[in-house]
Amino acid sequence: MNLALLPRIRRPSALRLRRAVQWGALAAFLALLVAARRGGAPPSLANLPMRLDPLTALSHALAARVLLPGSALALLTLALALLFGRAWCGWLCPLGTLLDIVPSPRPAAQRAFPETWRRAKHFLWLTILAAALLGNLTLVVLDPLTLVIRTFGAALWPALERLVTAAERAAYALPLLHPAVEALDRLLRPAVFPVEAPLYRAPILYASVLAAILALNGLAPRFWCRYLCPLGGLLGLVSKVGLVRREVTAACTRCGACARVCPTGTVRPDRDYASDPAECTLCLECREACPHDAIRFPARPSPAPVAAYDPNRRTALAALGVAALGVALFRSDRFSRRSPLIRPPGARENHLEARCVRCGLCVRACPTGAIQPALLEGGLESLWTPVLVPRLGYCDYSCNACGQVCPVEAIPPLGLEEKRRAVLGRAYIDRNRCIPWADDRPCIVCEEMCPVPEKAIVLEEATVTDAAGQEVTLQRPRVVEERCIGCGICEYKCPVNGEAAIRVFAVEG
Amino acid sequence: MSPIDRREFLRYCALGLGMLVGGPVLTACRPRPSPTPAPPSPTPLPTSPPPVSPTPSPSPALSATPTVALEYPHLAVARGGEPEDLVRRAVEALGGMGRFVHPGDDVIIKPNICVAYHTYEYAATTNPWVVGALVRMCYEAGARRVRVMDHPFGGTPEEAYARSGIADQVRAAGGEMEAMARFKFKETEIPEGLDLRRCAIYEDVLKADVVINVPIAKHHSLARLTLGMKNLMGTIWDRPAMHRNLGQRLADLASRIRPALTVVDAVRILTAHGPTGGNLEDVRKLDTIIASPDIVAADAFAATLFGLRPKDLDYVRAGAAMGLGRADLENLRIAEV
Numbered sequence: 001m002n003l004a005l006l007p008r009i010r011r012p013s014a015l016r017l018r019r020a021v022q023w024g025a026l027a028a029f030l031a032l033l034v035a036a037r038r039g040g041a042p043p044s045l046a047n048l049p050m051r052l053d054p055l056t057a058l059s060h061a062l063a064a065r066v067l068l069p070g071s072a073l074a075l076l077t078l079a080l081a082l083l084f085g086r087a088w089c090g091w092l093c094p095l096g097t098l099l100d101i102v103p104s105p106r107p108a109a110q111r112a113f114p115e116t117w118r119r120a121k122h123f124l125w126l127t128i129l130a131a132a133l134l135g136n137l138t139l140v141v142l143d144p145l146t147l148v149i150r151t152f153g154a155a156l157w158p159a160l161e162r163l164v165t166a167a168e169r170a171a172y173a174l175p176l177l178h179p180a181v182e183a184l185d186r187l188l189r190p191a192v193f194p195v196e197a198p199l200y201r202a203p204i205l206y207a208s209v210l211a212a213i214l215a216l217n218g219l220a221p222r223f224w225c226r227y228l229c230p231l232g233g234l235l236g237l238v239s240k241v242g243l244v245r246r247e248v249t250a251a252c253t254r255c256g257a258c259a260r261v262c263p264t265g266t267v268r269p270d271r272d273y274a275s276d277p278a279e280c281t282l283c284l285e286c287r288e289a290c291p292h293d294a295i296r297f298p299a300r301p302s303p304a305p306v307a308a309y310d311p312n313r314r315t316a317l318a319a320l321g322v323a324a325l326g327v328a329l330f331r332s333d334r335f336s337r338r339s340p341l342i343r344p345p346g347a348r349e350n351h352l353e354a355r356c357v358r359c360g361l362c363v364r365a366c367p368t369g370a371i372q373p374a375l376l377e378g379g380l381e382s383l384w385t386p387v388l389v390p391r392l393g394y395c396d397y398s399c400n401a402c403g404q405v406c407p408v409e410a411i412p413p414l415g416l417e418e419k420r421r422a423v424l425g426r427a428y429i430d431r432n433r434c435i436p437w438a439d440d441r442p443c444i445v446c447e448e449m450c451p452v453p454e455k456a457i458v459l460e461e462a463t464v465t466d467a468a469g470q471e472v473t474l475q476r477p478r479v480v481e482e483r484c485i486g487c488g489i490c491e492y493k494c495p496v497n498g499e500a501a502i503r504v505f506a507v508e509g
Numbered sequence: 510m511s512p513i514d515r516r517e518f519l520r521y522c523a524l525g526l527g528m529l530v531g532g533p534v535l536t537a538c539r540p541r542p543s544p545t546p547a548p549p550s551p552t553p554l555p556t557s558p559p560p561v562s563p564t565p566s567p568s569p570a571l572s573a574t575p576t577v578a579l580e581y582p583h584l585a586v587a588r589g590g591e592p593e594d595l596v597r598r599a600v601e602a603l604g605g606m607g608r609f610v611h612p613g614d615d616v617i618i619k620p621n622i623c624v625a626y627h628t629y630e631y632a633a634t635t636n637p638w639v640v641g642a643l644v645r646m647c648y649e650a651g652a653r654r655v656r657v658m659d660h661p662f663g664g665t666p667e668e669a670y671a672r673s674g675i676a677d678q679v680r681a682a683g684g685e686m687e688a689m690a691r692f693k694f695k696e697t698e699i700p701e702g703l704d705l706r707r708c709a710i711y712e713d714v715l716k717a718d719v720v721i722n723v724p725i726a727k728h729h730s731l732a733r734l735t736l737g738m739k740n741l742m743g744t745i746w747d748r749p750a751m752h753r754n755l756g757q758r759l760a761d762l763a764s765r766i767r768p769a770l771t772v773v774d775a776v777r778i779l780t781a782h783g784p785t786g787g788n789l790e791d792v793r794k795l796d797t798i799i800a801s802p803d804i805v806a807a808d809a810f811a812a813t814l815f816g817l818r819p820k821d822l823d824y825v826r827a828g829a830a831m832g833l834g835r836a837d838l839e840n841l842r843i844a845e846v
């Protein structure tokens with residue numbers, strides 16, 4: 001081996017290694033998300049990325065007052081931060097990688113933002129934890145992993161499925177292509193896409209939120225990671241005592257190359273090109289750019305110096321105050337007394353609002369699209385918590401995937417038999433619109449579909465005179481209250497146009 | 510029209526001619542299916558015992574078939590034994606699978622896998638060994654490809670295929686499970702339909718050389734029973750549209766799909782709370798298989814297992830009235846094996 005060549009190979013390869021790890025982590029993250037659908041990867045593997053997230057694990061523990069053994073994985077990420085600072089952000093975070101892909105203005109065109117803005121992310125995670133202490137988890141929607149899971153699960157992946165289906169349909173018009181389309185379809189379904197794709201509400205909203213975060217890159221590279229990301233803030237604080245950190249040696253000629261390439265803008269020309277480990281993602285771009293090999297990453301056991309934007313007592317108090325006020329406002333919201341939402345099996349009894357980290361894995365796992373992220377129907381506090389929308393999908397009697405995949409047991413991990421007995425709500429028939437009740441025409445679809453072995457919908461025979469004066473014998477459905485589990489398949493399949501003539505409502509409590 | 514009817518037509522013509530020419534040349538005259546798909550024929554022809562059908566035969570060529578019909582019973586019923594054995598005995602009594610499946614055929618078997626909720630013991634889905642046996646028999650008769658499919662209404666196809674046990678048995682027999690792709694449901698004319706004139710039907714079911722219909726006999730509150738004709742609802746996209754005037758529309762659909770063979774699985778029957786089931790108290794084990802090329806006759810006979818008369822089922826009445834088959838069980842040659 002030619003030793004003289006080593007340094008030249010070594011430097012770019014470290015950077016390439018980081019990029020390879022980033023792409024690999026993003027690919028693994030998305031693959032696990034795709035496989036999180038029922039019948040894919042084992043649930044404890046599918047929810048592994050979420051369980052690595054210390055911000056959601058910590059806020060869940062505070063809000064639910066429970067320590068879950070499964071959440072101990074998040075300690076790994078904290079340990080990583082203690083060793084390598086915010087390497088999570090630079091090497092592993094799927095949102096960080098997406099932000100690296102999105103173009104940013106060249107260094108010369110970049111505006112300088114006040115360093116104090118960096119405090120915003122600290123304020124955010126402190127507020128999240130303070131609110132969690134008060135039993136509220138609404139702001140966890142800003143966690144980067146939940147953002148990406150929600151956006152891919154309920155917007156981008158279904159949209160991709162639509163594109164693929166449209167392409168398949170177009171190609172299938174040519175008989176010559178039939179074998180190819182069939183082979184492709186067998187490959188894709190059900191492994192990658194569902195055979196019958198669920199629909200989601202407001203997918204463009206989720207896509208827009210992600211697009212906005214990516215668009216902030218137009219102001220500065222990784223704008224989100226520098227100023228806003230609450231997980232980045234939490235990891236940044238830990239990184240203050242991180243072991244491996246960037247150091248500039250005496251070989252530095254103050255050329256400024258490192259400051260120009262730093263994606264988080266933490267290399268400070270006014271401080272001898274030093275950086276803050278709470279902001280450095282160990283991306284190694286500066287090391288690559290340095291013409292004099294003056295940048296090292298040695299282990300330093302002493303804490304990093306305090307920065308002006310570090311969270312202080314005042315930040316913590318402000319966060320606590322804002323959290324308390326916010327939670328009080330939520331408590332004065334009408335939804336705090338009686339929520340009209342139908343929750344996934346077992347979740348209502350489990351006080352889902354104080355446990356759910358809004359990651360949307362259950363939305364992704366649900367094979368029928370029954371579980372949707374809540375919009376405002378349960379108030380802002382419940383935003384993006386899972387809710388059942390029977391007109392879009394039903395709770396499949398053969399499925400208990402949501403409780404299995406939930407990383408924090410907000411939806412309890414019920415066995416299939418237990419889940420079949422879990423009551424989500426109750427169906428009510430609108431006799432003014434139900435076909436045999438209102439129109440004296442036969443229809444038994446709800447009874448036919450009811451999966452309860454004894455049938456929670458029974459048919460009563462009635463002989464009536466219809467609008468045309470004809471005597472007809474009809475079967476009319478009735479709901480047997482104590483048998484109905486509220487799965488919603490009756491509402492989903494009801495052939496009446498618009499709102500169904502049989503609808504499920506959440507049980508009180 | 511799909512090529513199958515053309516092929517059936519050709520076979521009956523040839524058989525009839527063969528009988529006229531003389532017995533010794535009969536088997537030699539049975540044509541092999543043509544390697545290229547036959548062009549669509551303008552009018553559909555009844556496939557199964559046409560000579561005695563209530564409506565006059567549309568083609569004079571069919572007048573030669575009574576002699577053929579003498580060979581085979583209209584319907585075979587096998588009772589007592591293991592599912593695979595029952596299927597083999599029943600189909601054998603009809604003349605063997607070679608009567609329906611020819612070398613090189615593309616075969617689709619349509620069992621009832623309506624929900625993903627229960628295993629086969631609950632009698633909501635067709636017995637997996639019955640389906641497996643049919644797959645094997647098709648290959649033994651020389652089929653090129655045998656696919657098994659349904660369009661479940663409760664749960665995903667992959668889950669329903671797995672939980673019913675059918676996926677395992679079909680794969681063991683060398684067949685393929687196909688999840689019905691949405692882009693293959695195609696708006697189709699139903700020329701003989703009296704009420705249902707157009708419908709989105711799974712294209713492959715129309716294009717296959719042979720369709721074998723394998724319902725499980727079970728309770729249904731609107732149709733009373735779901736049997737062969739009701740089972741064909743799994744081949745269309747918009748099922749709710751069928752519910753208005755269900756009996757006639759099922760017969761209309763059957764007139765377009767025309768399965769070559771209907772095998773009613775009554776190994777276990779579901780007597781109440783169908784079609785989903787879930788209660789073993791509603792299940793009766795009869796260890797019976799009914800097989801017939803006549804879907805109306807198969808359904809008519811299956812009705813008697815529940816203590817009903819054929820005419821109690823709207824779709825049996827409609828099917829018989831349209832000349833799709835016969836419901837006059839007392840006049841049919843029934844082989845009990």
